[in-house]
Amino acid sequence: MAKVGAAVKSRNDVFKIISNQKYLIVLVLPAFILTLVFSYIPLAGWFIAFSDYQLGFSFFSGGWTGLKQFRLFFGETDDAFNIIRNTLAMNVMSLVGGLGIAFIFSLLIKEVSSGRAKKVIQIITFFPYFMSWVILYSVIYSLFSTSTGAINNFLVDAGVLKESLNILGDKKYSWTLIVLVNIWNTLGYNSVIFLASISNVPTDLYEAASIDGAGRLQKAIYITIPYMLPTLLVLFIMNSGWILNSGLDQYLVFTNPTNRPTMEVFDMYIYRYGIKLMNYSYATAVGIIKSVVSIAILYGVNLLSKRLSSRSII
Amino acid sequence: MSLQLVRFKLVSLAVLVLLGANVFASGGKDKAAKPAAGGLYSIPILYNGALATVKTSGETVIGKVIKDKFNIEFEFISMTADAQERMNMMLAAGDYPEILRIEGLDIMSKYIKAGAALPLDDYVTSSKYFKERFKEQIPLWKLTGNGKLYNWDWLEPQQFEVGLDINDIGVRTDVLEQQGWPNLLSEDDYVAFLKKGLADNPMTNGQKTIGMVVPLAESWGMSLTNVMIEKGGDYIDTGDNLSTCWNQAEGRFEDVFLNKYTQENIRFFNRLYREGLLDKECFTDFGTQVAEKLNSGRALSVFYTLWLAGGANSELIKSGNSDMQYINMPIRTNTQVKENTKRQIRVEITRPFDSYIITKNAKDPKRLFELLDWASSEEGQVLLQSGVEGVHYTIKDGKRVPTEAFVTGMSADPEYAEKNGFNIFSFLGAAKTFAADGQAYNLLLDANYRDKITLTERQMEAYKKLGWKNSLEYWLKTGVSAPVGLIARVVIDQDNELSMLNQKVTQFRYQAAATLITAKSEAEYQKMLAGILEDYKKLNAQRVVDEYNKVYNELKAGLKN
Numbered sequence: 036m037a038k039v040g041a042a043v044k045s046r047n048d049v050f051k052i053i054s055n056q057k058y059l060i061v062l063v064l065p066a067f068i069l070t071l072v073f074s075y076i077p078l079a080g081w082f083i084a085f086s087d088y089q090l091g092f093s094f095f096s097g098g099w100t101g102l103k104q105f106r107l108f109f110g111e112t113d114d115a116f117n118i119i120r121n122t123l124a125m126n127v128m129s130l131v132g133g134l135g136i137a138f139i140f141s142l143l144i145k146e147v148s149s150g151r152a153k154k155v156i157q158i159i160t161f162f163p164y165f166m167s168w169v170i171l172y173s174v175i176y177s178l179f180s181t182s183t184g185a186i187n188n189f190l191v192d193a194g195v196l197k198e199s200l201n202i203l204g205d206k207k208y209s210w211t212l213i214v215l216v217n218i219w220n221t222l223g224y225n226s227v228i229f230l231a232s233i234s235n236v237p238t239d240l241y242e243a244a245s246i247d248g249a250g251r252l253q254k255a256i257y258i259t260i261p262y263m264l265p266t267l268l269v270l271f272i273m274n275s276g277w278i279l280n281s282g283l284d285q286y287l288v289f290t291n292p293t294n295r296p297t298m299e300v301f302d303m304y305i306y307r308y309g310i311k312l313m314n315y316s317y318a319t320a321v322g323i324i325k326s327v328v329s330i331a332i333l334y335g336v337n338l339l340s341k342r343l344s345s346r347s348i349i
Numbered sequence: 350m351s352l353q354l355v356r357f358k359l360v361s362l363a364v365l366v367l368l369g370a371n372v373f374a375s376g377g378k379d380k381a382a383k384p385a386a387g388g389l390y391s392i393p394i395l396y397n398g399a400l401a402t403v404k405t406s407g408e409t410v411i412g413k414v415i416k417d418k419f420n421i422e423f424e425f426i427s428m429t430a431d432a433q434e435r436m437n438m439m440l441a442a443g444d445y446p447e448i449l450r451i452e453g454l455d456i457m458s459k460y461i462k463a464g465a466a467l468p469l470d471d472y473v474t475s476s477k478y479f480k481e482r483f484k485e486q487i488p489l490w491k492l493t494g495n496g497k498l499y500n501w502d503w504l505e506p507q508q509f510e511v512g513l514d515i516n517d518i519g520v521r522t523d524v525l526e527q528q529g530w531p532n533l534l535s536e537d538d539y540v541a542f543l544k545k546g547l548a549d550n551p552m553t554n555g556q557k558t559i560g561m562v563v564p565l566a567e568s569w570g571m572s573l574t575n576v577m578i579e580k581g582g583d584y585i586d587t588g589d590n591l592s593t594c595w596n597q598a599e600g601r602f603e604d605v606f607l608n609k610y611t612q613e614n615i616r617f618f619n620r621l622y623r624e625g626l627l628d629k630e631c632f633t634d635f636g637t638q639v640a641e642k643l644n645s646g647r648a649l650s651v652f653y654t655l656w657l658a659g660g661a662n663s664e665l666i667k668s669g670n671s672d673m674q675y676i677n678m679p680i681r682t683n684t685q686v687k688e689n690t691k692r693q694i695r696v697e698i699t700r701p702f703d704s705y706i707i708t709k710n711a712k713d714p715k716r717l718f719e720l721l722d723w724a725s726s727e728e729g730q731v732l733l734q735s736g737v738e739g740v741h742y743t744i745k746d747g748k749r750v751p752t753e754a755f756v757t758g759m760s761a762d763p764e765y766a767e768k769n770g771f772n773i774f775s776f777l778g779a780a781k782t783f784a785a786d787g788q789a790y791n792l793l794l795d796a797n798y799r800d801k802i803t804l805t806e807r808q809m810e811a812y813k814k815l816g817w818k819n820s821l822e823y824w825l826k827t828g829v830s831a832p833v834g835l836i837a838r839v840v841i842d843q844d845n846e847l848s849m850l851n852q853k854v855t856q857f858r859y860q861a862a863a864t865l866i867t868a869k870s871e872a873e874y875q876k877m878l879a880g881i882l883e884d885y886k887k888l889n890a891q892r893v894v895d896e897y898n899k900v901y902n903e904l905k906a907g908l909k910n
Contacts, residue, residue: 087844089459089462089463090437090440090441090459090463091440091441091443091459091460091462091463091464091465092462092463107849114853176633180630180633181629181630182557182559182628182629182630183556199629201629203630203633204629204630204632204633205867291565291566291632291633292565292566292570292571292632292859292860292862292863293632293863293864293867294632295860295863296860308852310434310437310438311431311433311434311568312852313437313455313456313459313843314843314848314849314852317849
């Protein structure tokens with residue numbers, strides 16, 4: 036009887052909390068529904084990784100195949116090794132390079148005294164973020180293609196190079212190319228976040244530092260950077276969850292037969308085997324591996340952050 | 350019941366409905382209402398690319414005849430995405446048009462298995478013309494449907510003498526002229542020709558000249574690294590099947606990567622690459638980029654993709670560079686030249702990469718098939734391929750003679766074919782054979798008119814200077830008909846354990862070819878090749894080859910029974 040009473044009380048408490056926070060709940064509801072519909076419900080589709088799914092039939096109509104698709108990925112060829120290597124190498128370098136350079140860039144922007152110049156620089160650096168990868172590729176192509184690329188032609192004409200560099204086609208340049216393009220693409224966006232954190236620094240700290248005789252560099256090192264570090268850390272942890280999410284369109288336009296061994300990432304591989312070659316079960320299995328590894332990386336980075344700086348998001 | 354509980358239940362229900370719709374959705378949309386008997390039947394057709402001037406078939410001269418006769422009109426819907434991808438997505442969503450073009454036996458099988466393709470057997474039994482026109486094809490088509498007929502193919506049936514469609518190498522005619530009109534054939538010939546051509550013409554209209562272009566970045570691009578197997582006397586490419594080739598002499602499938610002509614093909618590209626003759630951008634170039642290089646005349650030659658050179662010739666004429674136009678010339682590996690055997694020229698008995706089906710979404714499949722049956726008749730084929738008597742051709746001594754308007758229109762007006770309805774009814778079939786009057790149905794493929802209508806004056810002059818009677822003389826003299834029937838129907842089913850290996854073998858070959866082509870020296874090439882062959886052994890690709898031969902023998906036995 037006492038148990039029933041406790042249960043009723045507990046339920047009433049829940050309803051009371053819901054009733055008290057109904058406006059907050061309404062606010063969060065659209066995001067909750069969107070996440071549920073587009074991120075969680077599709078997880079039901081993971082079932083096909085363990086079954087012999089046939090196009091045009093229900094997800095559950097194929098026979099149970101267990102871990103066959105997973106064994107194929109890790110067993111038959113070097114695909115698994117190459118893809119994990121490429122994805123991690125390019126994305127880790129892009130993440131570290133992107134955040135690092137945006138961090139330094141924001142510090143430098145802060146030091147620009149002209150408000151107009153600041154805005155112009157920010158607009159110019161933010162602009163690539165809004166361009167599609169197809170357009171970005173066209174820009175890169177017109178700069179670096181071997182026969183018509185402006186930079187290649189300039190370097191050859193100036194005698195710096197004997198012949199054009201095959202930056203888009205040669206696999207030895209592919210990681211550098213992707214990392215630099217990613218940094219260029221996200222510089223403006225990341226620096227806006229850092230600039231927002233810089234704007235939170237109380238101005239009296241700078242004033243006090245000035246009175247104490249601190250120069251620009253000392254103010255940056257002892258005031259600005261410590262204020263930016265939590266933002267850097269949060270961005271790093273949040274982005275590490277996406278580290279295996281490369282963005283299909285970027286790799287679709289930059290990959291070609293010669294640089295494929297160093298360019299093929301999880302998303303490309305899943306697209307190629309799933310959509311193009313119709314191995315939906317196999318592609319889904321690879322997708323699951325990708326998600327599991329992503330979650331592991333996220334938790335790992337979070338744990339590391341917790342240990343090193345006592346800051347974490349989970 | 351409290352209001353909150355009702356709300357909670359409503360949200361739960363909505364979530365369940367969404368879940369159900371997401372997981373079980375595969376049945377497709379409901380069938381649209383059947384058109385009234387004899388009423389106008391409007392059918393959407395997915396068209397690869399876009400038509401510039403026509404939206405419905407009734408707007409064209411030929412389409413109007415069909416509309417008057419059958420009260421059927423086709424509405425062309427432009428399709429720009431990758432065709433195979435779209436077919437897959439349409440099947441997954443159950444949203445496909447009434448008539449659908451299918452590329453490949455694997456996709457065909459999926460449509461059949463999912464019940465999306467309608468069996469045509471009942472209609473065929475009572476057909477007047479279809480069963481006769483396709484008597485050789487029907488038993489082969491039925492192999493994919495386990496004894497039932499589901500499809501028909503475009504450009505079937507075929508005859509060797511009609512519409513020989515050869516893609517070797519497109520060569521700039523002004524450079525041929527500069528070098529005294531040499532009859533190029535071997536790898537050595539091309540290397541010497543291109544080297545001299547580049548030395549004599551380092552710049553073209555202010556831009557650096559390129560030796561040879563080829564769009565290897567296209568999804569099918571890397572398959573061009575083995576097309577030279579067909580230029581010899583033993584092997585033919587089997588279309589859909591990318592990991593093996595057919596040994597015509599010995600009647601069996603063989604590994605295409607290990608084939609000596611494939612290796613020579615790759616080596617030829619490497620030789621061109623090392624000599625600075627192959628465009629370094631070939632691996633990043635799609636058809637569009639190659640077309641641009643041809644349009645400006647910068648490329649001295651184009652490998653295989655001759656269809657890109659057709660548009661380039663018009664552009665060159667427009668830009669006042671008429672003398673630079675491209676013509677098709679033969680290529681063989683040095684070994685093939687020495688062997689000097691007759692070239693195996695494919696005559697496709699079925700074309701699994703260009704099939705059509707009537708889907709279960711068809712509003713009135715019976716009416717559709719009636720039109721298809723008529724299109725298979727003599728009258729239908731003459732209308733679809735030669736047009737309307739008095740407008741596109743006249744009859745003289747029992748033979749069709751193209752009108753001046755047709756000849757001028759086809760050779761000078763890029764929109765003429767479309768406006769009149771030529772080449773837009775591929776889903777109704779097009780026989781590449783002789784008609785009852787002894788001429789090809791399509792007069793553009795007829796030996797008497799082909800060059801006159803399709804070639805420019807400069808191209809005709811070039812062939813004349815080379816000493817050829819017509820643009821196909823070399824291939825007609827040196828080739829033999831290689832009918833591709835049963836072998837084109839052989840496929841490793843996706844349910845088969847070896848299906849994945851089959852795909853990986855092909856991917857390996859493409860990657861290996863790209864690596865080898867870019868080798869910087871002979872020593873590096875040999876070193877790379879040794880490593881690649883070692884890795885290839887580990888794949889055990891022979892299992893795939895054996896499976897192809899096994900399936901072939903099973904199908905052959907089934908066909909006999």
